[in-house]
Amino acid sequence: MLRLRSLVSKNYLRAFSTEVGPSGLDKIIIANRGEIACRVIDTCRLLNVRTVAVHSTQDALSRHVQMADEAYCIGPAEAKDSYLRGDKVIEVALKTGAKALHPGYGFLSENSEFSKLCSDSGVTFMGPPPKAIEDMGSKSNSKEIMIAAGVPCTPGYHGDEQEPEQLFERAKEVGYPVLIKAVMGGGGKGMRLVHKESDFIDALASCRRESINAFGDDKVLLERYLSNPRHIEVQIVADTHGNCVHLRERDCSIQRRHQKVLEEAPAPRLSPELAQEMGAAAVKAAKAVGYVGAGTVEFLMEAGTTDFYFCEMNTRLQVEHPVTEMVTGVDLVEWQLRVAAGQELPIKNQEDIKVNGHAIEARIYAENPARDFLPATGTLKHLRAPEGPGIRVETGVREGDEVSVFYDPMISKLITYGEDRDDALDKMISALKRYEVAGMPTNIAFVEKCARHPSFREGGVTTGFLDIYEDDVKVEEGERSTDEAIAMAAVARVTRDREANRDGWNAFTESEGAWRGHGRAMTAIDMEGCPGTKVWQNRDGTFDVDVGDGQSFSNIQVDWDEEDKWMEIVLDGKRMELTVVFEEEKDGDTAVSLWNRENGKTLDGSNYYEKVVIKGEGVGGVGAAGGGGTLFSPMPGKITAVMKGEGESVKQGEVVMVLEAMKMEHPIEALADGVVEGLGGKVGDMVQDGGVLFNVKGEGEE
Template sequence: MLRTAASRALRSPYLLNANRTMAVGSIDKIIIANRGEITCRIMDTCRKLGVKTVAVYSEADANARHVQEADEAYCVGPAEAKESYLRSEKVLAVAQATGAKALHPGYGFLSENAAFADACNAAGVTFMGPPSSAIEAMGSKSNSKEIMIAAGVPCTPGYHGSDQEPEKLKEHADDVGYPVLIKAVMGGGGKGMRLVHKPEDFLESLESCKRESINSFGDDKVLLERYLTAPRHVEVQIFGDTHGNAVHLHERDCSVQRRHQKVLEEAPAPGLDQKLRERMGEAAVLAAKAVGYVGAGTVEFLMEAGTDDFFFCEMNTRLQVEHPVTELVTGVDLVEWQLRIAAGEPLPLKQEEIVTKGHAIEARIYAENPARDFLPATGHLFHLSPPTGEGVRVDTGVRQGDDVSIFYDPMISKLICYAENRDLAIEKLLASLKEYEVVGMPTNIPFVEKCAAHEAFRKGGVTTGFLEIYADDVQIPEGVEASDTAKGLAALALAIEGIKSTNGFVESSFRLHGRAQRILQFKSNDDTKSQINVWSNKDGSYDIEVSPDTTFTNVKGSYDVANRTITAVINNKALKASAVISNDGNDRVVSLWSQKPGHFFDDESEEYYAAITIEGDVVGASVGSGAAGAVLSPMPGKIVAVNYSVGDLVKAGDVVMILEAMKMEHPLIAPGDGVIGSIGGGEGDLIQDGQQLFVVEAEGDEAAA
C-alpha cells in the first residue's frame, strides 16, 4: 500500500550551518528502515540535500508522521515489530521496487544486523552503516573485548568466554567479584543486563537476563564484567570512510541513566582536561580502525570518577539516539556525513578541523509515569506543544492527535538545548521543560526537570549512580494534590467553556440568565471525590466553592480557547495559566501550566503543572481497583512467564508473573502471603491496562479451599 505525502511542513534548520543545498553523489533516493523520531530526523537532512525518501510502516503506523512526510511509503506488515519492521526481506523488497540507491537503518530494529547489511549490499542497495564484519565483531560484547585488548584499547576486567553453563558462569562471577554485571552478548539499550550484588542472586538474575536477551536479540549468550562502583559513562562519536580514514567528533557524557537507559546526555563531557579528552578520542579511533569501521559509530567508555582511568564498554555500530548534542557543538550534520560516506566520498573534515564550540544537553521525553516506577504509558496525544526558541531543538516522530501505542518505544521526543556554556545550556533546558505541554498521558518531564536542576548535576561529573544516590531528591510523588487555586481555575475554565463563542475567545461577563449554579464532581489523585460548586453572577463574575473551607467570590476571568490560556482575578490576585481541557474516558481533565514565561500564579502552587479531573460533565464511572489481593496489569503488554499455578502457596514479594511491555520485562509480585486463587492469563497472552492477572487469597479463606 502506497502513501504519498501531500504536504510537508519543514521545520527550522537544526544546525548552525545547515542552510546549504548540495548533491550527494549518485544517491538521489534512500529508504529508511525505521519509524518515528529517527526516521523524521533523517528525512530532514534528505530534504536539505534534495534526496528523496521512502518510508516503511506497520499497520499501527499507517497515519504516523514519518509516513506522511516521506515521498513514498509502503506497509510491510502488522503492528508487532517482528511482523513488520524486523521483516528484512519485506523491507529490502520495497527498497528494490522503489529504486532506492541506499538504505538508512536508523537505530534499533535492523540497524545492527550483519546479515541484513550483507543482503542490502548484495541486492545493490548501499547499507548506510559499517561493513557486516564490523557489526559482527562489535555486536558480540565478548568478541569485541578481545579485539579491543589486541588493539591496545583499555578494557574492564571480566569473563567473555564461550562456556555458558550457568554453574560455570557463576564460578567465573565469583572469580571476577561482586558486584558483577551480566550483559547479553548481543544486547543494547539497557536490555539483557542485570546487576548482581550477592552470589546467591546470580543464577536467578542470569535466567532472567537470558530470557530477555533471547526475546530481544535472538541470542542468550552473556558475558560478565566487574561492576565499577562509581563510574561515569563517557562515549566518543567516531566516523570512518571507505578510504581507510577514521576520525572522532569528541565526547559526550551520558551518566544520568535509569535502568541503563540514558536520561540526560551532554557534549562536551564536563570536567575533563584536554589531555584526557585526547586520549579517549585516540582510543576510540584505534577501536574504529581495528575493525575497518565505515560510517557513524560510538565507542562507549566507563570512567572511574575522580581518576583518569577509562575502560572500553562497547561499540554501537550505528547512529546514536543522543547524536544531536554532538551535531550542535561541532556544527556537523552527522546524517549528511552518512550520506556522503555511503556515496563513496572521503570524510569531509580532518581530525584537526573538528572542533567544539558551546555546550548542548539532550533530555529524552517519554510517555511514562515516574511516580509509578516509570511504568510506560500509552494513550492519545490530545495536546502537544513543545518549546521553541533560539538554541532549542525538538526531534520527534509524533504530532498532536497521534497515539502512543504499546508496540513501540514510548519516547515522545528528544529535547536538545544549546548555549555558549554549560550553565546557560542547563538554564535553557529548564526553561524549555517548563514550556513543554503534553496532555493525554503522564510524562517524565517533571522528573527530568528535577534531575537537570539538581545541584550535583549542575556541578558536573555525576556518576551512573546519580539516580540512586539522589533518588529522594528527584522522586516524583504519586497523588500530589492540586492547590485550591488550581482547582478554582479548572472549575472556571470548565464553566466558561460551556458558553459558545464564534471567535474562540470567551468573556465571562456574557450570560443569558442571572445567577445559576453548576455542580462539578472533583476526583482527587487518590480517587476520593468531592464537590465543587460554581455560581455565575449577574455581573459576569463567579463564586467558586472548592471545599467547605474555601470559596472564591467575585472571580472574573476569560478563556482564550484558541491559545488555550485562562486569565482570572481570584482574591484580588491576577492569575494566568495555560489550560487544556480533554477527556479521559468518562472524565473531563483540565491541565494547567502556571510557570511558563508570561504566566503568573500564586504562592499556593509549587508545581508548574497540575491535572485536575472533574467528573459529572460526562456521565460515567471510573474503573474499580479489583478484588482484595488482586494484582492488575499496570499497562498493556504480553505475559512472558507465569511462575505459579492456582492453589500454589506464595510469599509477599514472590514474582508470580512477568509482563513484557515497551521492550522491557516487568515482574508482578504477590502483594502478601497466601494462595493463588485465580490466574487471568497465560504465557504469550496480550493483556490490557488494568486487567486482573491473578489473585492472592489468605490461607484458609473459603474461596481458596
C-alpha cells in the same frame, strides 16, 4: 553545489557546501519509522535527496509517511511482520530505484545479515560493513579486539568456557561484585549484578534464560562491577578513504534500568586532556574493526578518577546524536549521506573539530512514572512543543496521532542549547514546563525533577543517580494541586459549561442570551484533593472561588476561547495567559490541564504546569446565592425533578431541584437551612440563564 541550511529551520548547525556524490545520491530508502525517519527526511530535503518511506498498516497515516516523497506498506502492525522484514524493505528499494538505505536505530540497524543483504542487492547500507557489526555486536569478541588494539577494557572474563562451575571460578578471579552480561545483550537485557559467591549460580541461570529469550544466545561474559561509574560515550565518523574523527563526548549517566533519561554534550567536569584521550581511544576502536559511517564508542569511567574502560560500540546513529550536532555544528545525517556517496568526510583533521556551548537532551515518553513507568497508549488529544532560541524538538507524531502498543512510546526528543551548561539546563527546565501533552501520561514531570536536582546541576553524576535520589525525583499520583491551580481549573470548568450551555439556549430561543446576573450564581465542584470547591459567578461577569481551608480568591476576570484552548485570567490582580485542555477520563473524571503560555511563568515568576482532576461529573451543586437565599440558574436548562415543594423545610446541602443541561443532570442544593418558597417552575419547564429556581427563607426571616 547546495548550501546546507540549519536543521529544521534552526540556526544551530554550521552550514556546509554540499554535493552528494560524484554521480549523485538522488534517492534513499529509510528502513525505520517515527522521529528518526522524520529526522533523516529533514536533511534529505535540504540536500534535494528524494526519500522512500516504508511503513506498517498501523503507520499508514504517520508523520514520516506523509513527509517522504514515496511510501510503501510492507506488512501488519507488529514489527516482526513489517519493520523487521529486511526482504520486504529491499524489495521496495529495488522497485523504487533507491541507491542507499538509512537504517535509523533499532529494528535492522545493527543486523549484520541485513547489511550484507543490502550489499548483495546493490543498495548501499548507510552504516558499517557486516564484519564490523558482527565484531562489535558480540560483547566478548569486541573486548578481545579492543584489548588487542590497546583500548582500555574493564577487567573480566570474555572466554569460551561457559560451564557454570567454570564461570563460578572465573568470577572469583575477577572479584566481587561481578557483572554477568549476555554476550549478545543490549538495552539492559541479559545482565545481572552479583555481590557474593552464594548468589552467583542462580543469577547466572536467570541471566541466561533472559538472554536466550531476547537474543537467541545464552553465552555470557563477566566483568568487574564499577561501584560508582559515569557513562561517557564518544561519537565517531569514518569514511571509505581511511579518515576517521571523533566529535567529542556525551555524558549519558542518568539512566533508568539502563535506558537513558538525560544526555548532554560535552561531558561536564571532564578535563580537555581526558576528553581527548577518550576520543583518541574511540577512533582507535573504530579503526580496529574497519568501521565506516557514524557510530558511538561507549566507556565507563569510575567517578573521581581518570580511569575509563571500553563498554561497547553502537554501530549506528544514536538517539542522542542531536546534542553532538548542537555543539559541533555538524549534521551527522549529512555526513552519513556523504560517506554513502563515497565522499571523504567534510572535516578530516581532528584539530578542526571544534566544540562550542553546551547541549542537553531529554527523551519525552508516553509512560506513567507514578505507576512504575508503565508505557501509555492512546490518542494525543493535545500537543504543543516548546519553542524559542536554543530549543530543538525531534518528533514523529502530531496532535491527533495515536501512540500504539506496537512500538516504542517515544513522543519526542527535546534538546536545548546554551552558551554554557547552566544556560542549557535553565532552558531545558523552562521548556519542559512549557511542553503541552494531553491524552495520556508522560514522563515530563519526572524528567524535570531530574533536571532540577542540585546534584545534576553540579554535573558529573554517576549511573547510580536514580538509585540515590529516587525519593527526590519520584512522581506520585493524586497529589493535591495548588490552591491557585484548583481555582483556575474550577473557573475554567464553569466558564466552559456556561458558554456551551448558552450556545444551546440561544439556538433554542433564538435570543441574544447575554449574561444576566440576578445575584451570585454558584457552582460546587468536587476536585481531587479539594472536594466542595465553590465558584460564584458575579453579576459583573467576574468570579469568586472558595477552595476550602480558608483559601479563597475574589474578583477573578476571565476571557475564554475554547476552540484555541485559550484562557486569559486575572487572579488577585495578576494576569496569566493559559492553555486549558479538558480530558474526559474512563472513570468519569475530568482532567483539566493548565499551562502558562507566557514564557512558562506563574504569578510568582516560576514555571507553571498543573493537572487538576474533577471527580465524576464534577458538579456537586449548581445554583445561585442571591440576597435572601434566592437561587438563580447559571445556565439554560430543563427542570427534571423537584424534590422539595412550597413551604417544605430543607437543610443546607439537601437537593431541592434537579436541572438538566447539556445532557447532564445537576442537583441544585440549598445553601442554608430554611423553608422553600417561590419555585421557579415545575418538572419539564425550561429555565433561562439567570432565571429564579427557588428561594430558601431562613427561620425568623420576613
